[in-house]
Amino acid sequence: MIQIDYKSDKPIYEQIIQQFKLNIVKGIFKEGDKVISVRKMASILDITPSTVSKAYAELERQGVIETIRAKGTYIAGSGLQAQDISMEKVRKNLLDELIELKHAGVGLEQVQSLVRELYDSI
Amino acid sequence: MIQIDYKSDKPIYEQIIQQFKLNIVKGIFKEGDKVISVRKMASILDITPSTVSKAYAELERQGVIETIRAKGTYIAGSGLQAQDISMEKVRKNLLDELIELKHAGVGLEQVQSLVRELYDSI
DNA sequence: TAACTGTGTTGCTTCAAGTAATACAGTTAT
């Protein structure tokens, strides 16, 4: 349910965070669902619990999950208000890729087409 | 002409690379232009020459500039064939941001609108 | 032709971030 690319330069804890959001968008994770424990997740992914814990802590900070110490972790309500998505950061990252594409000679129409394809694939 | 955000988590040498591409797209840097030397750039940006050198090396690898040892560095022809843009990487990065947006409840139309705004701002 | 100046390069060190290993503390069920 959680796919990690160990060869990626993207930190494992960030990949976990993203996979959670992806699973929520896809409806695989639903509000109130109990989330697999830090240790089990670490065991399955064959990584240290510290890394999983770091991911959970950040997910909680963003309001994606709720964690009760010594009890467990649950998917939070997708109260769209809580999604403290840093729009500023997303804009910057998007801009980075658009500069790359425009420099490579890719026009707006082709970019829009690519965006649609990717968005629909989620 | 080169803007660096020292507080950014993005490596300085990557920011230099991006700024070069941006200036080329904007027409500020043109084919054949002599590029400011490694030392001067380092002095202006108040960073070490090795960081600038690293950026230049990567830009040359991508065919964006041409460097002649002991002579200087020049903007290469935008032979669109040389733009060894790693489309695979761009796709991945774009997908990352789209997941973030979709999870936050942003619809395709709003995304397209944002993309157009950003692309046109370049 | 020797010295000087401007160019990019390379090696060593420092520092921050991601990851790992381990120990700690609270909850639940037997």
Add this chain to the structure above:
DNA sequence: ATAACTGTATTACTTGAAGCAACACAGTTA
């Protein structure tokens, strides 16, 4: 009580970016 689970905190290791200094190459000039 106590065993078996939960998440948390601390410490150490590894890696990559960046700073600093010494280097190597090419052109110019006295």
